[in-house]
Amino acid sequence: MSQLISEADDEKLKKGLLFHDFxxxxxxxxxxxxxxxxxxxxxxxxxxxxxxxxxxxxxxTELDHGLKNxxxxxxxxxxxxNGYKTGSEENIFAEALEIDFEASSTEMxxxxxxxxxKGKIDLIKDPHHLVDFKSGRKKSRKEVVKSTRVETFEDSKxxxxxxxxxxxxxxxxxxxxxxxxxxxxxSDLGDSLVGKDSETKTEITFYLKTFQKKASETxxxxxxxxxxxxxxxxxxxxxxxxxxxxxxxxxxxKIPRVxxxxxxxxxxxxxxxxxxxxxxKGDYKYVKKGAETALNKIVEYRNTNLFxxxxxxxxxxxxxxxxxxxxxxxxxYPVKEKASELPMExxxxx
DNA sequence: CCATCAGACAGAGGTATGGC
DNA sequence: GCCATACCTCTGTCTGATGG
Numbered sequence: 001m002s003q004l005i006s007e008a009d010d011e012k013l014k015k016g017l018l019f020h021d022f023x024x025x026x027x028x029x030x031x032x033x034x035x036x037x038x039x040x041x042x043x044x045x046x047x048x049x050x051x052x053x054x055x056x057x058x059x060x061t062e063l064d065h066g067l068k069n070x071x072x073x074x075x076x077x078x079x080x081x082n083g084y085k086t087g088s089e090e091n092i093f094a095e096a097l098e099i100d101f102e103a104s105s106t107e108m109x110x111x112x113x114x115x116x117x118k119g120k121i122d123l124i125k126d127p128h129h130l131v132d133f134k135s136g137r138k139k140s141r142k143e144v145v146k147s148t149r150v151e152t153f154e155d156s157k158x159x160x161x162x163x164x165x166x167x168x169x170x171x172x173x174x175x176x177x178x179x180x181x182x183x184x185x186x187s188d189l190g191d192s193l194v195g196k197d198s199e200t201k202t203e204i205t206f207y208l209k210t211f212q213k214k215a216s217e218t219x220x221x222x223x224x225x226x227x228x229x230x231x232x233x234x235x236x237x238x239x240x241x242x243x244x245x246x247x248x249x250x251x252x253x254k255i256p257r258v259x260x261x262x263x264x265x266x267x268x269x270x271x272x273x274x275x276x277x278x279x280x281k282g283d284y285k286y287v288k289k290g291a292e293t294a295l296n297k298i299v300e301y302r303n304t305n306l307f308x309x310x311x312x313x314x315x316x317x318x319x320x321x322x323x324x325x326x327x328x329x330x331x332x333y334p335v336k337e338k339a340s341e342l343p344m345e346x347x348x349x350x
Numbered sequence: 351c352c353a354t355c356a357g358a359c360a361g362a363g364g365t366a367t368g369g370c
Numbered sequence: 371g372c373c374a375t376a377c378c379t380c381t382g383t384c385t386g387a388t389g390g
Contacts, residue, residue: 140362229384261381284353293382 014050015062016135018043019185020122021092023070023133024106027123029099033071040067042096062186069185069200070133074123085109112169116318119165129179130166138184141202141304149310150317152259164314167206167306178206204306211307215298216250218243224297234297237290240281249276255298257309264299265292 022039026032032039040063047059085108094101111118123131139147146152148163167178182202207214214220221243225235238246253272258264277291278284 142363232383234382285355286353296381 011047011051012135014047018046018092019066019070019135020107020133021094022067023074023122023185025091025093025099025101026071027074027106028101029094030074032093032097032099035097036067038097039093042093046092066135066185069183073183073185073201110169112172115168115315116322117165117169119162119169121166121170125181127174128176129181130170131181131183132162132166134182134184135186136184138200139182139202141204142300144182144202144204145303145306146259149259149306150313151257161314163204164306164311168311168314171206171208171311175208177208180204180206204304206306206311208308210309211302212250212255212309214305214307215255215301216247220298220301221246223301224294233286233290234293235290237277237281237287238294240287241277242280245276245280249273259299259303261296261299264295270295 022043040060043063044056044059091101093099106123108121108124109119110121121130122133125131144163147160150164153159153161163180167180170178180203182204184200184202221238225232225238229235241249249272253269256264256267256269258267264270273295274288274291277287277294281287
């Protein structure tokens, strides 16, 4: 892969930067909404500098959608982040419009020497809510978790440690679950014609407890049986087991770190669980089926949220990679693993 | 009352296709 | 080479019918 950046890439980067700058300025100075036309002008002007054959029509549509979505999403004042530094000194729109602004919760930079990570959070909406603005295609919760988790990122299309990195760092500042929102401000382009109101954000929750602990709580038990009819196999099975029966089983048996539904079904944990269900209700096909879909749901829950064990295993992974790099420094890099192929640009190497 | 089965349906994920 | 899109498959849900 060439290091040269094509004009198209350049254009994309610039566009992303401009949208981010607008988000930052709007968050800190919401009255800018009155000067939206001016913002658009500046935006288009700035884009012309990178590329002389941009499609004005398309850019205007994107602008209308993107700015509208960002305004709709951002409301109220944010939180002054402890442990963060203000990230960017300049804001294109603020400068062009000669607005003096003080950012206290946008573009928050952190560098965590202990954990050897660093990054910049687009917006800290409140102490328990981080936000990242994205211009690309919307990704599902499952995709986000898969691409950030150490055990599964290699199988994902776009490995990206950002989510775990930010959460890992931020969890030092707060107690209790942290929400991480990816806001895809352009993802509903083209929907308005059909009148569809498509979701433009993906929210991941990081529970500051292990999955094992979380799984034993009523919340997960409820998740397994809610929103289905009384006749549902899984619901009938789990209701026979009862919450206490379910909780006891989880407390007695260690849940294996397996993220694939099929593989999970093969584990001892799974067969024991099915056995326990049969004991509670009787040896019927629907009980086995109900227990199996429950196991699937448990894995699904795990694959759409993040837990303490994910952060821990990420921390170990970082340590491992850093010592590998130190080894390479001494003995030379192996030829087959180019540094650029490793999704770890953001790891601190000093 | 409860268990079982088949068939229709919806949503999510994965994959192949065609355009740029 | 990239990407968005359409298509296919898998999974789960619900309904209605049958029979204990």
